[in-house]
Amino acid sequence: SGEEIIVVPGDGIGTEVVPAARRMLEHVGEFSFVEADAGDAVKAETGEALPEETYDLVAAADATLFGAAGETAADVILPLREAVDSFVNVRPARAYPGVDAVRPETDVVFLRENTEGVYSGHEDRLSDDLSTLTRVITTSASERLAEFACEFVADRDADGFHVVHKANVMRETDGRFREAVLRVAEERGVDADEVLMDAFATHVCLDPTRFDTVVCPNLAGDVLSDLAAGLVGGLGLLPSANIGPERGLFEPVHGTAPDIAGEGVANPAAAILSAAMLLEFLGHEEDGADVRAAVEDVLSDGPRTPDLGGDAGTDEVTDAVLDRL
Amino acid sequence: SGEEIIVVPGDGIGTEVVPAARRMLEHVGEFSFVEADAGDAVKAETGEALPEETYDLVAAADATLFGAAGETAADVILPLREAVDSFVNVRPARAYPGVDAVRPETDVVFLRENTEGVYSGHEDRLSDDLSTLTRVITTSASERLAEFACEFVADRDADGFHVVHKANVMRETDGRFREAVLRVAEERGVDADEVLMDAFATHVCLDPTRFDTVVCPNLAGDVLSDLAAGLVGGLGLLPSANIGPERGLFEPVHGTAPDIAGEGVANPAAAILSAAMLLEFLGHEEDGADVRAAVEDVLSDGPRTPDLGGDAGTDEVTDAVLDRL
Numbered sequence: 167s168g169e170e171i172i173v174v175p176g177d178g179i180g181t182e183v184v185p186a187a188r189r190m191l192e193h194v195g196e197f198s199f200v201e202a203d204a205g206d207a208v209k210a211e212t213g214e215a216l217p218e219e220t221y222d223l224v225a226a227a228d229a230t231l232f233g234a235a236g237e238t239a240a241d242v243i244l245p246l247r248e249a250v251d252s253f254v255n256v257r258p259a260r261a262y263p264g265v266d267a268v269r270p271e272t273d274v275v276f277l278r279e280n281t282e283g284v285y286s287g288h289e290d291r292l293s294d295d296l297s298t299l300t301r302v303i304t305t306s307a308s309e310r311l312a313e314f315a316c317e318f319v320a321d322r323d324a325d326g327f328h329v330v331h332k333a334n335v336m337r338e339t340d341g342r343f344r345e346a347v348l349r350v351a352e353e354r355g356v357d358a359d360e361v362l363m364d365a366f367a368t369h370v371c372l373d374p375t376r377f378d379t380v381v382c383p384n385l386a387g388d389v390l391s392d393l394a395a396g397l398v399g400g401l402g403l404l405p406s407a408n409i410g411p412e413r414g415l416f417e418p419v420h421g422t423a424p425d426i427a428g429e430g431v432a433n434p435a436a437a438i439l440s441a442a443m444l445l446e447f448l449g450h451e452e453d454g455a456d457v458r459a460a461v462e463d464v465l466s467d468g469p470r471t472p473d474l475g476g477d478a479g480t481d482e483v484t485d486a487v488l489d490r491l
Numbered sequence: 492s493g494e495e496i497i498v499v500p501g502d503g504i505g506t507e508v509v510p511a512a513r514r515m516l517e518h519v520g521e522f523s524f525v526e527a528d529a530g531d532a533v534k535a536e537t538g539e540a541l542p543e544e545t546y547d548l549v550a551a552a553d554a555t556l557f558g559a560a561g562e563t564a565a566d567v568i569l570p571l572r573e574a575v576d577s578f579v580n581v582r583p584a585r586a587y588p589g590v591d592a593v594r595p596e597t598d599v600v601f602l603r604e605n606t607e608g609v610y611s612g613h614e615d616r617l618s619d620d621l622s623t624l625t626r627v628i629t630t631s632a633s634e635r636l637a638e639f640a641c642e643f644v645a646d647r648d649a650d651g652f653h654v655v656h657k658a659n660v661m662r663e664t665d666g667r668f669r670e671a672v673l674r675v676a677e678e679r680g681v682d683a684d685e686v687l688m689d690a691f692a693t694h695v696c697l698d699p700t701r702f703d704t705v706v707c708p709n710l711a712g713d714v715l716s717d718l719a720a721g722l723v724g725g726l727g728l729l730p731s732a733n734i735g736p737e738r739g740l741f742e743p744v745h746g747t748a749p750d751i752a753g754e755g756v757a758n759p760a761a762a763i764l765s766a767a768m769l770l771e772f773l774g775h776e777e778d779g780a781d782v783r784a785a786v787e788d789v790l791s792d793g794p795r796t797p798d799l800g801g802d803a804g805t806d807e808v809t810d811a812v813l814d815r816l
């Protein structure tokens with residue numbers, strides 16, 4: 167019955183927040199769920215952090231909800247992003263009223279290139295002293311990202327986007343990225359400003375309202391979105407979407423939180439917000455917006471988990487979100 | 492008479508703040524100065540952003556004070572760092588009492604690897620669609636940096652340092668960096684903790700007091716120190732030192748500030764603090780400490796330039812610093 171969603175809780179609080187997000191999905195729609203394993207726990211049992219069955223399920227499904235993995239995070243998440251042929255990682259970083267933030271006015275969405283850069287996987291040990299990594303940038307991947315960005319800012323009613331790069335040093339590779347992104351924006355009639363990666367790091371701290379949508383190479387998107395997470399008060403509230411041409415993989419930005427895992431007090435907000443992005447990806451835009459609004463309500467005046475200074479558990483917060491739907 | 496210092500004001504406010512720092516140096520010691528050109532202005536005249544005479548002077552001198560360069564910044568500063576064989580860029584980022592800061596408790600020193608990483612300069616255009624950059628990491632450069640870091644934390648009476656890397660993705664190259672740095676620390680009996688580059692970006696925003704001395708690959712040091720600059724209220728106050736085995740190159744972290752250049756209101760603090768690092772490098776440790784204290788005094792209750800909300804000019808602030816020496 168309904169669309170099929172693969173659910174991969176993973177390790178640590180992944181096994182607590184993914185079930186919470188699944189409850190939300192069961193509440194708003196008719197989906198069928200398939201659970202699959204990945205991460206440290208399954209590796210300890212089977213020797214494989216990412217079992218082939220899991221990879222195959224994710225590669226064939228419309229949408230997957232992933233939780234978190236421990237030590238094996240890179241072995242799990244990088245292949246899963248490939249499994250859905252994800253070319254962009256969408257990472258909204260916004261502060262919520264009532265939640266402590268270094269920069270409460272932050273509301274920035276990072277569109278991170280998700281296939282290349284230093285994530286190419288080509289490394290060589292050339293001698294006892296020297297190793298190299300081949301950083302790859304293609305015009306085709308940069309254009310695909312830019313086309314997505316143009317549609318994204320149109321949907322968001324934003325004025326345009328910023329493209330982040332370090333083309334003053336990486337002239338050929340980031341030069342190619344910069345040029346492709348700016349060219350697509352111009353062809354589509356979308357305003358695009360450029361900002362150097364280091365300057366962005368300074369300016370987003372000084373005044374995050376200068377930025378709305380930020381298009382980045384892979385590692386820049388990783389680091390600068392985590393920086394924005396710091397400005398909004400931590401990773402606990404940030405969802406993300408790995409978007410491919412046909413499939414998507416949705417995951418909270420936070421990790422396994424070993425210090426609180428197993429206690430039933432993990433904040434389910436990031437996982438539920440990730441599942442809201444999944445709903446939108448599947449075409450259930452209104453449901454997605456409703457869920458986001460419900461989470462926002464609960465964050466501002468509902469029960470809170472300890473990370474936000476409250477004493478509620480994961481289930482109580484999830485109940486409160488469902489109550490408002 | 493005295494040690495020779497090469498002075499390269501460059502463009503924009505470089506031509507205002509470097510003379511201010513030179514006045515301070517003339518005030519505290521017996522140096523002889525040689526002025527040299529670099530940057531956009533000399534390029535417009537001669538076609539060369541970095542004239543050979545300038546390169547040769549810097550490569551032969553004990554110490555150089557550089558201001559800023561405009562569009563040509565990378566063409567000037569990267570070769571000059573090579574000219575002094577600089578293996579580490581020392582970037583203290585601290586907030587000052589009385590100066591607005593996002594995180595007033597910030598006091599972190601970045602030790603940035605200054606020769607390799609994505610700054611290797613090896614890029615190739617392999618097809619119409621694809622370009623590559625060869626990121627280089629050597630054990631020897633990583634060890635040299637780590638040895639410097641061990642001495643640095645001992646001088647600073649710090650407990651140890653953090654090493655930043657992204658070895659979960661760049662397993663071979665950052666793996667090599669990480670391993671070399673941690674091994675040297677262990678051999679020297681210095682505490683070293685590791686932190687992933689993205690996690691550092693989050694944590695330094697949430698609580699900068701977790702970090703004291705941070706050892707980074709080249710680009711990580713560039714971006715994360717600029718992030719810390721954002722936390723302390725901007726680039727205006729940050730000095731830096733490019734240290735080589737025999738020579739040093741000292742520069743404010745800020746740029747040419749075209750919006751205020753020529754008005755005589757540029758804040759000379761970063762250039763004067765850079766010159767204080769130069770004094771220490773030349774063995775005049777007490778003078779360096781005195782200058783730092785004088786700048787701090789002026790920042791907390793002396794005249795201020797407009798970037799700090801005052802209406803004093805560069806000369807008046809410089810006079811106030813000299814008065815307190």
Ligand SMILES: CC(C)[C@H](C(=O)O)[C@@H](O)C(=O)O
Binds near residue numbers: 239244388659660
């Ligand atoms: C676990 C790691 C490989 C991953 C990345 O670098 O992309 C993580 O930091 C993230 O951002 O999802």
Ligand SMILES: CC(C)[C@H](C(=O)O)[C@@H](O)C(=O)O
Binds near residue numbers: 364713
């Ligand atoms: C101008 C540029 C090449 C330089 C760098 O990337 O090192 C600058 O950002 C800096 O940090 O001094």
